[in-house]
Amino acid sequence: MLISVRFHGRGGQGAVTASKLLAEVANSMGYYSQSMPFFGAERRGAPVISFTRISDEPIYEMSQVYHPNIVVVLDPLIMKVVDVFAGVKEGGTIVANTTKTPDEFVFSQRYLNIIAVDATGIAIKNDLLVAGLPVVNTPMLGALLRAQIPLEIEVLEGIVGKKFGEEGEKNVKAIREAYDLATVKLVRGSGKRKYPRKKKIKVEFPISTPSEGVAGKTKLWRDFRPKIDYEKCNNCLNCWLHCPESAIRLNEHVEIDYDYCKGCLVCTTVCPKKAITFEREVFADV
Amino acid sequence: MKISEMEREEYVLPGNTSCHGCPSTVALRTVLKALEGNAVLVIPACCTSVYMGPFPNSAINVPVFNTAFASAAATASGIKASLEWQGKDTEVVVWAGDGGTYDIGLQALSGAAERGDDILFICYNNEMYSNTGIQRSGATPYGAWTTTTWKGKREHKKDVSELMLAHGIPYVATASVGYLRDLYEKVKRARKIRGFRYLEILAPCPPGWRFPMDKTIQMGKLAVESGMWILFESIEGKLRFTGVSKSIAEGRRKMKDLEEYLLSQGRFSHLTEEEIGEIRRYVIKKWEKLARLVEGEIDAAVAKFYV
Amino acid sequence: MYEVKILTGNETAAYAAMNSKARVVAAYPITPVTPVVETISKLVEEGRMHAKFIRVESEHSAMAACIGASAAGSRAFTATSSHGLAYMHEMLHWATNARTPIVMAVANRAIGPGWNIWADLGDALSQRDTGWIQFYCSNNQEIYDTIAMAYKLAEDRKVLLPAMVCYDGFVLSHTSMPVELTEFDDFLSEYEPVWKLDAENPFTHGNILPPEDFAELRHNIQKSHDRALKLMKKIEEEFFELYGRRTPLILEEYKMEDAEKVIVTMGAIGSEAKVAVDSLREKKVKAGLVRLKSFRPFPEKELRNLLEDKKVYVFDRAISPGSGGPLYNELKSALAFSPVKRIIPKIVGIGGIDVTKRTFERAIFERKVWIKEVVS
Ligand SMILES: Cc1ncc(C[n+]2csc(CCOP(=O)(O)OP(=O)(O)O)c2C)c(N)n1
Ligand code: SF4
Ligand code: SF4
Ligand code: SF4
Ligand SMILES: [Mg+2]
Numbered sequence: 001m002l003i004s005v006r007f008h009g010r011g012g013q014g015a016v017t018a019s020k021l022l023a024e025v026a027n028s029m030g031y032y033s034q035s036m037p038f039f040g041a042e043r044r045g046a047p048v049i050s051f052t053r054i055s056d057e058p059i060y061e062m063s064q065v066y067h068p069n070i071v072v073v074l075d076p077l078i079m080k081v082v083d084v085f086a087g088v089k090e091g092g093t094i095v096a097n098t099t100k101t102p103d104e105f106v107f108s109q110r111y112l113n114i115i116a117v118d119a120t121g122i123a124i125k126n127d128l129l130v131a132g133l134p135v136v137n138t139p140m141l142g143a144l145l146r147a148q149i150p151l152e153i154e155v156l157e158g159i160v161g162k163k164f165g166e167e168g169e170k171n172v173k174a175i176r177e178a179y180d181l182a183t184v185k186l187v188r189g190s191g192k193r194k195y196p197r198k199k200k201i202k203v204e205f206p207i208s209t210p211s212e213g214v215a216g217k218t219k220l221w222r223d224f225r226p227k228i229d230y231e232k233c234n235n236c237l238n239c240w241l242h243c244p245e246s247a248i249r250l251n252e253h254v255e256i257d258y259d260y261c262k263g264c265l266v267c268t269t270v271c272p273k274k275a276i277t278f279e280r281e282v283f284a285d286v
Numbered sequence: 287m288k289i290s291e292m293e294r295e296e297y298v299l300p301g302n303t304s305c306h307g308c309p310s311t312v313a314l315r316t317v318l319k320a321l322e323g324n325a326v327l328v329i330p331a332c333c334t335s336v337y338m339g340p341f342p343n344s345a346i347n348v349p350v351f352n353t354a355f356a357s358a359a360a361t362a363s364g365i366k367a368s369l370e371w372q373g374k375d376t377e378v379v380v381w382a383g384d385g386g387t388y389d390i391g392l393q394a395l396s397g398a399a400e401r402g403d404d405i406l407f408i409c410y411n412n413e414m415y416s417n418t419g420i421q422r423s424g425a426t427p428y429g430a431w432t433t434t435t436w437k438g439k440r441e442h443k444k445d446v447s448e449l450m451l452a453h454g455i456p457y458v459a460t461a462s463v464g465y466l467r468d469l470y471e472k473v474k475r476a477r478k479i480r481g482f483r484y485l486e487i488l489a490p491c492p493p494g495w496r497f498p499m500d501k502t503i504q505m506g507k508l509a510v511e512s513g514m515w516i517l518f519e520s521i522e523g524k525l526r527f528t529g530v531s532k533s534i535a536e537g538r539r540k541m542k543d544l545e546e547y548l549l550s551q552g553r554f555s556h557l558t559e560e561e562i563g564e565i566r567r568y569v570i571k572k573w574e575k576l577a578r579l580v581e582g583e584i585d586a587a588v589a590k591f592y593v
Numbered sequence: 594m595y596e597v598k599i600l601t602g603n604e605t606a607a608y609a610a611m612n613s614k615a616r617v618v619a620a621y622p623i624t625p626v627t628p629v630v631e632t633i634s635k636l637v638e639e640g641r642m643h644a645k646f647i648r649v650e651s652e653h654s655a656m657a658a659c660i661g662a663s664a665a666g667s668r669a670f671t672a673t674s675s676h677g678l679a680y681m682h683e684m685l686h687w688a689t690n691a692r693t694p695i696v697m698a699v700a701n702r703a704i705g706p707g708w709n710i711w712a713d714l715g716d717a718l719s720q721r722d723t724g725w726i727q728f729y730c731s732n733n734q735e736i737y738d739t740i741a742m743a744y745k746l747a748e749d750r751k752v753l754l755p756a757m758v759c760y761d762g763f764v765l766s767h768t769s770m771p772v773e774l775t776e777f778d779d780f781l782s783e784y785e786p787v788w789k790l791d792a793e794n795p796f797t798h799g800n801i802l803p804p805e806d807f808a809e810l811r812h813n814i815q816k817s818h819d820r821a822l823k824l825m826k827k828i829e830e831e832f833f834e835l836y837g838r839r840t841p842l843i844l845e846e847y848k849m850e851d852a853e854k855v856i857v858t859m860g861a862i863g864s865e866a867k868v869a870v871d872s873l874r875e876k877k878v879k880a881g882l883v884r885l886k887s888f889r890p891f892p893e894k895e896l897r898n899l900l901e902d903k904k905v906y907v908f909d910r911a912i913s914p915g916s917g918g919p920l921y922n923e924l925k926s927a928l929a930f931s932p933v934k935r936i937i938p939k940i941v942g943i944g945g946i947d948v949t950k951r952t953f954e955r956a957i958f959e960r961k962v963w964i965k966e967v968v969s
Contacts, residue, residue, distance in 0.1 A: 046303060201342060203809035204753075205692050205788055208797040210347040213301030214339025221306070237289040241466055242503050244304065244312040246296045260300035264307040265500035326790050328661070341806050344797030349790045351664055352799035353657060354683050360619075360654030364661025364669070365790060367617045367645035371667055376792045394657065397650030 003149055004065040005052040008084050009074035010221070014137035018072065019050035021141060021163075025156045026054040034059045046215060047082050054149070070147050073097060074119075074136055077220045077283060088112065093147040095182075097136050102185035110191040117143040117182040119174075126174040128167075133223060138164075142175035143182040153179055213260065218245070222263030225281040226256060232275035239267035239276060287471055293319035302345035304337035307499035309463040309489035309506065310410050311337065314346075314381060316466045317408060320473035323348050325377040326365055330358040330391060332383035333417045334410075356390045358382045359398035362405045370404070377406055377477060384411040384425035387486075388446050392424075395446075399453040399482045406476055406483045409446065412491040420494045427514075428568060429561045431496075431553040438556060442568050450484040451520055451579070457483035459519040459528075463490060464506025468529050472519060479521065488515045496552020505550070512547035513569050516576060525579045535577060544569065595775040602765035605733045605772050606672060606698040606758070607632035609740035611642040612777050613696070615670035616784070619647035619658035621677060624710045625762040626700040629672040644670075652677035656684035656695075663693035664798060666789035668744065671695065674762060675702035675716045682720065688755040689724030689814060691799060694747035695755040696740060697725075701860065701910075702762040703944045711945020712761040714860055715911040718888070718919045724814055726756035726821060727889040728842065729859040733770045736760050738840040739886075741777045742828050746842070750787060751820045761861035761910070763945070775836050818890040825887065843892045845884040846899065848874070852881025854957065855900060857924060858908035859885045862941065862948040866908070869953035878957070885920065893927040900924075904934045906957055910942035938962050 005022060009015030016037040026033035037050040051065040067087045073079065073096045085107040088094065093113040094105065099121070102114035123134035138160055145153050157175055161168040228239075233253065240248045247261040248254050256267075268276040297318035304311045310333055318325065327350045329335055335352055338345045353361040358380045366378045382391055387409035398405060414432050415421040422432040422439050425446070429438045450458045457479045461469040469487060476483045490505035492498065497505055509515035510530045517531040526532070533539035544566055548554040557565075600608065606629045610618065618637070620630045636642035645662075649655045652673050659669040673681060678699060688695055703713035717727060728743060730736045736758060743756040760766060790798070802810060825842035833839050847867050849855070854873070856866045863884035873880035883899055885892075905928070909918025916922055921938040928936060939956045941964045942948040951968040 201806060201809070202813075203341070203802070203806050204813055206341060206690060206799050206802050206810055207788060208339075208341050208344040208800050210299060210345070210795055210797065211343040212299045212345075214299070214343045214345045215301055215303040218301045241289050241292070241316075242312060244306075244308045244315070244502065245302070246298055246300045246311075246315055250294055257300060262306050264502075266307050266312075266502055269500050270503055323795070324792055326665070326792060336801065338797060338800050340801040340803050344800055346795075346797055348795045349792060350795075350797040350800070351661065351790055352797070353660070354687055357653055357657030357684065360649055360651075360657035361661035363647050363649070363654075364617060364619060364658030364663075365665040366661075367619075367647055367658070368662040368665035368667035368669075371616050371645055372665075374792075393650060394654045397654055400650075401648065403647075 002053065002055045002059075003070065004068045005054075005070040005072060005144075006065050006068040007050045007052070007072045007074065008078050008082055009048050009137070010078065011046050011048050013048070013074050014135060015048050015074050016050045018074070018137035018141055019052045021156070021159065022052045022144070023054070024159055025151050028159065029151060029155055031056060032059050036064065038064060046221070047078055068092065070095065070144065070149065072140055072144055074140055081216055081220055085109065085112075095140060095144045095147060097140055102183055102187050105187060107189040108191070108193045109189045112187055112189060113147065113184060114187045115143050115146050115182050115184050117178050119143065119178055122174050122177050122181070126170050126177070128170055128174055138171040139174040139178035142178035145179055146182050146184050217259050218262050219259050222261060222281045224263040224265055224278045225258075226261065226263065226265060226267055226276050226278045228254065228256060229275045229277065232273045234273055236272060238270045238272060242266055242270045287467060289467065292470060293322055295319070295323060297323050297347045299345045299347055302337045303339055304333070305493055305499070307492045307502040308333075308337065309412060309491055309502050310334055312466070312502065313410050313463050313469065313487045313489055316469050317379070317381075317473050318348055320470045321377055321379065321477060325379045326351065326369070328353055328358050328362040328365065328378065328380045330382050330386035331355040331417065332386055334381055334383070336417060355386055357394050358386050358391050359394040359405065359407060362407070363398050363401070363403045366404055378404070380405060380407040382407070382409055383415070383417070384409060384413060385415045385423050387411070388424035388444060392446070396453065399450060399455050399484065402455070402481050404480055404482070406485065409486045410489040411486055412489040412494055413443070414494050416491055416494045428565055429554060429557050431556065438561065445572070447484065447486050448575075451525070454523070455482045455484060456480070456522050457485075457520070459484075460486050460488070460515070460517055462488040462506040462510050462515055462517065464503055464508070464510060465517070465529055468517065475519075475521070494553070496555075497550060508542065508547045508550070511542040512544050513541040513573065514544060514547055516573065518576060525576075527576075527580060535580070595773050597771050597773050599769045600733060600772045601628065601767050601769050602733045602736050602760050603628035603700065603767065604632050605737045606740060607636060608774055609737045610670040610698075611636055612774065613670075613741045613744050613781055614668060614783060615696075616644050616667040617647065617659070617662035617669045618644050618671065619649050619655045619662070619669070620671045621649055621652050621655050621673065623652070623674050623677040625702060625766040626672045626674040626677070626698065628766070629698055652680045653684055656681045656688065659695045660684060660688050660691055660693050663695050664691060664790050666784070666786045666791075668784035669693070669695045670697070672698035672700070674700040675704050678716045678720060679704055682723070685720055685723035685725060685755075690810060692753040693755060694744070694753055696743045696747060697755070697757045698736070698740065699757045699759040700762040700766040701759050709944045710762065712764050712861070712942065713911060713944055714759070714761070717757060717759045718911045718913070721889055721919070724754065725889060726754055726818070726887070728756065728758050728886055729863075729888060730758060730760045730765065730886070731861055731864040731884060733765060733768070733772050734838070735840055736765065737772050737774070738832065738838060739842070741781055742832055742840065742842060744781055745828050746821055746824055748784060749824055752817050752824060753787070754814065754817050754821065759860065764861040773838070779835055780832065822887070822890045822892055841886050843887050843895055845886060847882035847884070849881040849883065849899060851879055853879040853904060855881045855883060855903045855905050856908060856953060857883045857885060857900070857905055857920065859888060859920060860910060862908060862910055865948055865950055866953055869950040872950050873954060873957070888920070891923055891927065896924065896927055897931045900928060900933055901931055902934060905936040906939055907936065908939045908941050908953065908956070910948070912940055912943060939964065
């Protein structure tokens with residue numbers, strides 16, 4: 001038996017911690033386990049992956065997981081930039097933090113088990129917040145245990161309860177809730193798997209060309225959405241001057257480029273007219 | 287200078303990989319505007335080497351040469367020599383973190399300054415090694431938490447801007463991300479001067495200093511208003527305070543309480559009264575030292591506020 | 594048009610840099626290479642050498658400045674030795690991946706402690722994995738020619754690698770001999786970079802290179818070394834046609850036609866070895882010599898062809914502790930599957946022990962690996 005799990009999240013969401021916790025649970029139940037994070041060179045907010053392997057025999061693989069049995073998606077937005085279904089074994093499992101139902105997922109395998117859970121909602125309900133942002137890694141592990149995996153929720157609860165000190169109780173509650181509330185369903189996909197080929201670039205010199213979006217459309221890093229009230233705005237350009245992302249464009253008047261704005265909200269603090277407000281970002285199409 | 291008169295072209299392109307509220311991008315963006323893009327940037331290992339993004343693209347729209355951590359100034363000297371040989375008047379600008387300036391880069395910096403090579407060396411000082419995940423540097427202030435000073439740093443920072451003054455170079459100035467127009471104007475003035483020029487920008491970093499991501503600019507202002515960071519400019523050996531620091535020095539403005547600055551950052555949240563007192567003493571000494579270097583009338587009682 | 598002058602190896606290197614039209618020099622003094630730095634400084638100040646000379650504060654900075662200058666489009670030169678070369682180590686790697694075709698003179702010297710200023714190839718050999726082309730010279734004329742040839746090779750579109758031209762400290766660096774100071778106008782024009790830092794073309798050089806792209810770059814650098822080996826023969830020919838001097842870049846053979854026992858070595862002792870071969874032949878030993886000039890790229894095939902069926906004595910003036918002579922080890926693996934009779938390691942001349950023809954003879958007649966005294 002070798003079960004491999006791939007976690008997808010964004011920097012700061014705890015994907016790496018979740019992957020390690022899972023390995024700990026397996027270990028304390030007598031399995032061999034391994035947790036391996038992959039670090040890109042990005043800063044907070046960028047996509048992050050981590051892997052866990054669980055086996056009843058010693059694990060010798062030191063490479064990343066390319067054909068996981070289970071994929072855990074901590075951040076619903078990540079699906080827009082990363083192919084979370086890539087390489088997942090036929091009949092494997094996707095555990096997604098989502099408000100969608102399993103049937104709404106589209107993929108190219110013939111069959112996958114979809115475990116859908118609103119981990120963000122559960123985190124908010126249980127007051128699992130750090131710097132105002134919901135922490136979903138522990139409830140996602142709860143939902144994960146509904147998959148074909150020989151691990152027991154009590155063991156996970158025990159480890160988390162001990163590890164997180166004062167926050168332990170909240171986390172344990174969230175884990176149990178996610179476990180209970182998750183919807184599990186075998187869903188049919190298109191069955192037309194394609195294997196994308198990467199184009200090789202000849203690298204003679206290590207030279208790069210200036211371009212926007214070296215990290216993609218960084219709107220996906222946005223938890224808050226700034227909004228300019230043009231009634232109040234007197235076009236003083238302070239927001240433009242202070243935007244760390246060069247995401248405020250100068251046309252007739254200042255305009256936020258919502259493709260790239262990361263939602264740092266610096267602009268809201270420098271506007272002398274208090275013309276920039278913000279709200280939680282909700283992407284309509286996710 | 288009015289904001290509307292500033293260069294509109296963007297040289298730090300959106301969609302880069304810096305953190306939310308990054309002080310380095312906002313400062314670099316301002317600097318490159320002031321240089322109107324006519325610059326070759328030399329960048330040693332630091333956050334900027336990362337947030338410009340990976341091959342085959344780059345978020346910086348002027349020529350950039352990435353170099354090893356210790357050798358920014360020397361690399362710039364070589365580039366400048368070549369450009370001079372070719373008869374080109376491109377400004378060669380080093381953009382280094384405090385690690386690449388205060389610590390491992392200090393020898394090359396001092397060498398280039400002493401040789402008087404025609405370079406604009408800019409340090410964005412976020413008071414720690416942020417690229418490797420928040421370790422102390424020679425620029426980290428007393429008391430600050432980092433991952434190599436878990437109980438707070440036990441030593442005060444060294445002061446490289448003072449060291450640069452001692453090198454007798456034609457331009458030394460400090461700036462803060464809290465005052466971008468001042469930064470812009472300083473770069474413009476530095477650009478007009480030949481020889482080795484040093485500019486240091488205080489760069490409050492939300493993840494490293496532990497404050498909310500939207501407060502980068504406020505923190506840059508508070509540092510100056512509380513006297514912790516002093517704005518000055520020295521041209522051809524004539525030193526003057528600038529901006530808010532000038533108002534403070536001339537007694538026209540009261541310093542804000544240092545605690546307001548310190549305690550709004552997670553890295554200082556553990557400080558005891560005693561430790562805050564230690565920082566106060568350091569700040570007073572620093573003001574007095576600088577005031578002595580300034581020509582003309584200065585309110586000698588800059589330290590009044592604290593007593 | 595040229596003059597013949599009696600010059601030390603160091604002076605020769607300085608003149609070679611001047612006549613190769615190096616336009617930016619950044620260097621730092623260290624025994625025994627200091628006179629290169631001094632001579633260039635003088636040549637520049639007297640207006641004879643048309644170049645910018647940056648008087649850096651360290652070797653790390655010297656190499657950094659050369660890399661910057663080369664990236665900005667200038668032919669760059671530096672010289673160092675021993676501790677200075679070791680101090681440069683990080684930037685040596687940088688120059689390779691940056692594809693900056695810098696040429697550097699290295700006066701080989703031991704590395705301390707204890708302080709030892711004398712000849713030992715260990716300083717340069719311990720930089721063998723930095724990606725630099727490495728030539729080891731055996732007389733001053735060769736130093737002169739090789740510096741110009743190294744630029745020609747390094748700057749070729751198919752190569753674009755930095756190159757070091759090494760010569761034994763004191764033994765060559767401070768020994769005077771006649772050198773034909775050929776002007777290289779027909780051979781080398783001003784440096785024309787394929788790419789350079791230029792405000793009009795805002796490229797970024799050297800940002801993050803993801804694993805697969807990094808592997809591409811490294812593979813390309815390996816291929817460049819392979820191509821350099823081929824190009825060396827062409828450059829040797831071109832140089833010979835222009836100036837009538839056979840200056841080898843890959844290797845030099847001596848009395849190899851009927852040789853049975855072959856000395857393989859590098860550097861100044863490769864010159865002494867010729868005398869040893871003659872002396873051995875007088876004693877009816879069918880001796881021969883292969884003096885290796887290019888250690889990187891390592892001319893595996895050429896060596897294999899030459900050393901088939903021979904008894905090979907490898908003389909290393911360097912030691913890689915825990916492994917043995919660096920040249921011995923490389924040669925052993927190169928000859929692994931060829932019908933060589935035997936390959937025998939010898940360690941000589943460490944820390945500047947003088948190496949005479951008798952050193953070679955004794956080493957060949959005795960079984961000892963190490964010769965730790967002067968055999969006079
Ligand atoms: C010789 C060397 N040692 C260590 C490192 C690792 N390193 C890279 S960046 C960095 C810290 C940079 O700090 P700073 O200059 O303050 O820039 P910041 O990351 O804060 O932007 C370190 C230690 C390196 N790249 N090279
Ligand atoms: S929220 Fe931040 S990134 Fe977005 S426009 Fe405002 S300052 Fe720029
Ligand atoms: S800072 Fe406020 S008032 Fe000024 S341009 Fe921006 S939105 Fe308008
Ligand atoms: S760690 Fe600080 S300086 Fe570095 S990219 Fe993030 S915000 Fe900018
Ligand atoms: Mg720093």
